[in-house]
Amino acid sequence: DADVTQTPRNRITKTGKRIMLECSQTKGHDRMYWYRQDPGLGLRLIYYSFDVKDINKGEISDGYSVSRQAQAKFSLSLESAIPNQTALYFCATSEQWDNSPLHFGNGTRLTVT
Amino acid sequence: GQQLNQSPQSMFIQEGEDVSMNCTSSSIFNTWLWYKQEPGEGPVLLIALYKAGELTSNGRLTAQFGITRKDSFLNISASIPSDVGIYFCAGRWQAGTALIFGKGTTLSVSS
Numbered sequence: 001d002a003d004v005t006q007t008p009r010n011r012i013t014k015t016g017k018r019i020m021l022e023c024s025q026t027k028g029h030d031r032m033y034w035y036r037q038d039p040g041l042g043l044r045l046i047y048y049s050f051d052v053k054d055i056n057k058g059e060i061s062d063g064y065s066v067s068r069q070a071q072a073k074f075s076l077s078l079e080s081a082i083p084n085q086t087a088l089y090f091c092a093t094s095e096q097w098d099n100s101p102l103h104f105g106n107g108t109r110l111t112v113t
Numbered sequence: 114g115q116q117l118n119q120s121p122q123s124m125f126i127q128e129g130e131d132v133s134m135n136c137t138s139s140s141i142f143n144t145w146l147w148y149k150q151e152p153g154e155g156p157v158l159l160i161a162l163y164k165a166g167e168l169t170s171n172g173r174l175t176a177q178f179g180i181t182r183k184d185s186f187l188n189i190s191a192s193i194p195s196d197v198g199i200y201f202c203a204g205r206w207q208a209g210t211a212l213i214f215g216k217g218t219t220l221s222v223s224s
Binding site for chain 1: 119122144146148153154155156157158161163201203205208209211212213214215216217
């Protein structure tokens with residue numbers, strides 16, 4: 001979905017480095033999410049934010065932090081990257097109401113060596 | 114935490130065959146969604162279900178929200194090569210929480 005843009009699309013980094021993945025959206029949605037995809041494990045929720053002042057941990061938040069700089073921007077940081085954080089990362093957005101479906105970006109493929 | 118069990122993990126079928134996949138949970142969910150992911154892209158919503166017993170179609174796709182609210186299935190009729198991808202179920206078990214995803218069903222279609 002071109003309305004949800006993730007940068008970079010691919011990144012290779014070394015163990016111990018700090019790295020930030022960025023997500024911006026033009027859909028005007030209040031809610032934003034970061035998921036991680038690993039083969040055979042599906043999509044697992046890292047963090048989510050229901051508005052600019054709201055941050056919530058997902059099921060696998062350890063080793064990650066997030067910042068909701070504005071309604072349209074939600075960034076994910078790895079303070080000290082480790083190899084098992086190698087994965088495909090997806091940002092998603094949704095409207096404010098609970099049953100609103102998610103709209104995903106095209107993902108960031110992160111490799112930690 | 115809440116978990117969704119999606120099966121089968123993968124399917125290899127011939128073009129023209131019908132496909133069925135399902136998702137179950139140990140808890141009651143109040144929303145079921147089905148997504149498809151193609152290589153290099155993020156998941157795209159196929160069908161959304163909001164009421165127990167609801168049966169919804171989208172072209173050749175049909176999905177149902179189980180009456181126990183603990184399961185959902187997705188059927189694809191007369192499969193074609195462009196149906197190839199990973200299909201995910203997703204559910205929300207409580208208002209105010211984020212969606213939980215199944216592990217996906219990888220579909221391969223040979224012509």
